[in-house]
Amino acid sequence: MHHPLRRTTVSRLPAVILQRKLATSSSSSKQPPELPPCDFVPDLAESKLGKFEIERIHKLNLNPSLKPYYSEPLLITQGHRQYVWDNKKRRYLDMFGGIVTTSVGHSHPTLLETISRQSRKLWHVSSVYLNEEVHEYAAKLANHFPEPLNNVIFCNSGSEANDIALLMARSFTGAFDVVALRNAYHGCSTSTMPLCGVGVWKFPVPLNFGFTHTACPDPYRGRVGGRFCRDSPVQTNRSCDCKEGGGCAAAEYYAEELEEVLSSTLPKRIAGFFAESIQGVGGTVQYPKGFLQRAYELVKARGGLFISDEVQTGFGRTGEHFWGFQGHGIVPDIVTMAKGIGNGFPLAAVITTQSVASSLTRAMHFNTFGGNPLSSAVGSAVLDIIEAEKLQENSLRVGTLLLRKLAELRDGRFSDIVGDVRGKGLMIGLELMVSKERNHRTAVPMPVEQVNGIFEDCRSMGLIIGKGGPSGNVFRIKPPMCITEADVTFTVDVLKVAFERHYERLARSSQK
Structure with a gap:
């Protein structure tokens, strides 16, 4: 059985690792990638409310527990399929899908026609009819x-x-x-x-x-589990007591935990x-x-x-x-x-x-x-x-491609900060950790302020993703199911640049 990964916080990587990272990076690798082309022409007429007024109303008249993402909140004005535009007429790739909600794409033309047709016919009657x-x-x-x-x-x-x-x-x-x-x-x-x-x-x-x-x-952060436990194109790199192709010892362990809860407290x-x-x-x-x-x-x-x-x-x-x-x-x-x-x-x-x-x-x-x-x-x-549109099939094909490309980040240059990649189809998580000398047994969740720095960099390059997990260190990637292979390439390229910028911030911090 494995011990849980440590949960104490670490503020930065050792300086020797940072120096090695920065020495092997190139200036060109830190240039923002270009969004895939899009032939949709948005209607970007000026809105009735300016951003200043919207933010003022948000503060005064809306639920105070609603906390917008980003240090400068993103004001989205229009969407089309997997893309959205902000009030500055800038396009973003939406890889969070309105919190896993925009399944077939923003403002899908079929849905626009359906809503128009049905609203002219019958908008609402109670279920008593x-x-x-x-x-x-x-x-x-x-x-x-x-x-x-x-x-x-x-x-x-x-x-x-x-x-x-x-x-x-x-x-x-x-x-x-x-x-x-x-x-x-x-x-x-x-x-x-x-x-x-x-x-x-x-x-x-x-x-x-x-x-x-x-x-x-949880095969990655739980007490037991490892690289043979998940039904996923990408397994955790944590060692495992299970045998490939055999039964899962971790599943039995957690089932025994549930059985003990049932028999002892209920x-x-x-x-x-x-x-x-x-x-x-x-x-x-x-x-x-x-x-x-x-x-x-x-x-x-x-x-x-x-x-x-x-x-x-x-x-x-x-x-x-x-x-x-x-x-x-x-x-x-x-x-x-x-x-x-x-x-x-x-x-x-x-x-x-x-x-x-x-x-x-x-x-x-x-x-x-x-x-x-x-x-x-x-x-x-x-x-x-x-x-x-065969969107389930697209989720499998494009999602598997994305998972494997993210796993390459974890297993390659960024193995000291990408702890785990997991999911199926377009239900994907990328967990950011801090590990010394790539020792995943001693890895700890990346501090939230560092996660937020990477998160902000992704937005600045036109990529919208989500966050989650009990430590706030998991990037949630759950886009409209119509994304393409070009969108996958853009997403991975943005993350690479964002991770490089993260190393630069740590290096500057360590020199102070």
Whole structure:
């Protein structure tokens, strides 16, 4: 068994390493790469509000917890497919997709036509009436799932979808206790906040009654795991007790942890278990192969329901499958989805069996906007676009290429700061660490201020990415699924330059 990687902070690399890095760099390598060509001509007319006024309103009139990215907040004025433009008419490659939400591309022409056509026909009626759009969409969406998952409940956000799943699990089983993973994120409403295993999402109010967390099965940062554990084109470079092609000892270890939690702290019957297929906000964490299968067995033995959170991993993003849970060889009792379901349109859904869904009839349950005609038309069109443009296949092909190119950064020149590369399809994480002499056993998370420096450099060169992980040191790369190989090359080239600039900042700092 392996010890966890150290979590103390280190401010800078040793000077001898910095000198070696800078001596082997060339001035040309630090020149910003050019964005791939784009033949779209944006409408960049002056906006009604200037940036100064927008920032003033943001400070005075909007939720104060909304903290924009970047030291100089980015004001986005228009988007097209994988690109966005700011108020200065500058183009950016969006490799974060509106937080894993812009699935088929910004302002997709098919969606523009769908919204225009449907809004002229029927914008909204309550679900107390029938309309054809929601029924057509429900049948089409259900056809993307294995039986017996065939009953759809529409809503408006991922938090709300997980709230409904939580309600159904408790109502159907008659039990109350729910288990989730540490490092997980399932929403920030008062009902879903207790499911989250990341402390920054917790408010100091009574939340945790009936919720228990078990160890996060992370082959890179967890207590056990290593280079044979993940179902990914790129494995961690951490040593491993498993044998290539054999069973996963790490999966069994974390399953035993879950079994101990179930037997020591919970009643004989539980309501359910929540898990993302790949953790999103937590830093794109992938579990050891076979862990979710074992977790499924343990949960079912306790009478609980298995709830798969596909808010970020659904709709072909992982490449090999349309849903992330399919890569784990299980059929959940409940699946929740949002984000990419509507390409940014406020839409979410829960799918389950007829028997589990019937638990909602024990009292009144109603959603004014869930599955209204306009949102249903948009959701239906998104499914059509994914199929017509073969975006799942593109996620697999282009995502695998990107993963392997990022792994070359980790295994080559930048091995002392790129600790791990992981993911499937276009659900990718790059974890920044600090290691002395490439010793990954003693690596520690890169300090946030250093991560932010690299993050700002990427933006300055026209690349938008996300951040996550409990230490804030994971770059989340989850773009619209229409990106190209040229976009991959640009992304990697920008990261190379940003890493070189990072070394330069450290060198200047060490000389002071």
